[in-house]
Amino acid sequence: MDGKIVFTRGVPPPEAFPAEELSECFDAAIRNDTAVVLQYGQQPGYAPLREELAREYGVSEDEILVGNGSLQLQDLVSARLVRDGAVVFTEQPSYDRAISTFRRRGARTIGIPLEEDGISVERLEAALSREVPAFLYLVPDFQNPAGATLSLEKRRRIVELADEYGFWVIEDIPYRKLRYRGEDLPMLREIDSSHVITMSSFSKLLSPGIRVGFMLAPSGLIRDVTTLGENTYLSPVLPTQAAVAEYLKRGWLAPNIERLKELYRPRWEAMSGAVRRELPEARAFIPDGGFFVSVMLPEGANTENLVGRAKDIGLVLTPGSAFFADPDDGEPSVGDRFVRLPFCAVSTEQIDEGVRRLASLI
Numbered sequence: 152m153d154g155k156i157v158f159t160r161g162v163p164p165p166e167a168f169p170a171e172e173l174s175e176c177f178d179a180a181i182r183n184d185t186a187v188v189l190q191y192g193q194q195p196g197y198a199p200l201r202e203e204l205a206r207e208y209g210v211s212e213d214e215i216l217v218g219n220g221s222l223q224l225q226d227l228v229s230a231r232l233v234r235d236g237a238v239v240f241t242e243q244p245s246y247d248r249a250i251s252t253f254r255r256r257g258a259r260t261i262g263i264p265l266e267e268d269g270i271s272v273e274r275l276e277a278a279l280s281r282e283v284p285a286f287l288y289l290v291p292d293f294q295n296p297a298g299a300t301l302s303l304e305k306r307r308r309i310v311e312l313a314d315e316y317g318f319w320v321i322e323d324i325p326y327r328k329l330r331y332r333g334e335d336l337p338m339l340r341e342i343d344s345s346h347v348i349t350m351s352s353f354s355k356l357l358s359p360g361i362r363v364g365f366m367l368a369p370s371g372l373i374r375d376v377t378t379l380g381e382n383t384y385l386s387p388v389l390p391t392q393a394a395v396a397e398y399l400k401r402g403w404l405a406p407n408i409e410r411l412k413e414l415y416r417p418r419w420e421a422m423s424g425a426v427r428r429e430l431p432e433a434r435a436f437i438p439d440g441g442f443f444v445s446v447m448l449p450e451g452a453n454t455e456n457l458v459g460r461a462k463d464i465g466l467v468l469t470p471g472s473a474f475f476a477d478p479d480d481g482e483p484s485v486g487d488r489f490v491r492l493p494f495c496a497v498s499t500e501q502i503d504e505g506v507r508r509l510a511s512l513i
């Protein structure tokens with residue numbers, strides 16, 4: 152197979168977008184609630200969408216903020232919680248844009264090693280004995296970039312630690328509903344919500360371009376972040392929020408998620424199989440859902456200029472080190488051996504060939 156294969160894009164492919172249905176919802180939203188939807192206002196987000204989310208998550212409407220994508224909400228939360236010299240803990244590796252957002256807000260960002268069943272609680276406890284972070288940022292379900300899912304036991308311990316030491320836990324769950332096998336584990340907030348901020352998004356369930364993301368948190372924090380949002384973007388983008396509200400009201404989300412799972416499952420199987428077949432020496436994270444398989448290449452692997460050499464043979468990779476925060480123990484980062492393999496926006500043929508090309512380089 153010829154041609155460039157792109158393993159950098161953790162995005163939905165064009166065939167994932169429910170374009171016709173969304174068009175209908177945009178049309179209805181703008182016609183039915185024109186004066187509100189086309190006006191400035193409703194800073195915590197479009198009220199009917201907040202009502203839908205309040206019902207789904209069992210919270211009150213003043214515990215919900217709907218903003219322009221979840222990354223911007225993470226940025227606003229960081230602006231609110233990160234004081235000079237503050238530290239933030241993340242999984243190691245973690246979502247690259249989250250790491251850079253926290254750093255941009257002045258946080259020292261420390262990565263706690265990720266294991267197959269989520270962050271190492273032992274290393275987290277050791278780090279807590281040295282300093283308490285402003286918050287711990289986790290992607291508990293089908294993590295970006297590694298694919299790992301946090302075990303129930305660790306979920307329980309982490310909320311206990313948050314109560315004991317008094318730090319916030321951000322659980323960022325944009326992939327949670329895209330599970331291909333197994334049973335859902337409770338969200339951290341379902342175990343104990345007192346120190347938990349939940350972030351999620353419609354980017355992976357409907358479309359990233361609509362920029363509809365939301366957070367759930369105690370009402371005082373929601374109020375503060377809403378004010379920061381108002382001072383940043385004046386008004387959230389109400390037409391897209393109203394279209395999402397309409398989509399939910401019509402009961403179209405659950406069938407769309409089923410359709411997406413059918414679309415992605417063969418790609419997930421292909422990536423999982425290709426990694427096992429072509430990279431048997433690597434430590435692979437095979438997820439139960441989401442967008443990413445990943446591998447930690449063996450110590451002796453040739454990782455010298457891996458991204459450059461991959462490009463020369465038509466394979467586009469993200470440098471593994473982008474997903475690594477400062478190490479928690481001063482050890483050199485192993486980021487050069489880490490490879491994230493997003494599988495949703497590539498065909499099964501591209502997956503097989505791309506992983507073959509990767510294996511030929513190491």
Ligand SMILES: Cc1ncc(COP(=O)(O)O)c(C=O)c1O
Nearest residue numbers: 220221222246290295352354364
């Ligand atoms: C873990 C995680 N959080 C947040 C985002 C950003 O989502 P949004 O489009 O809602 O800003 C992404 C996007 O890839 C992600 O992987």
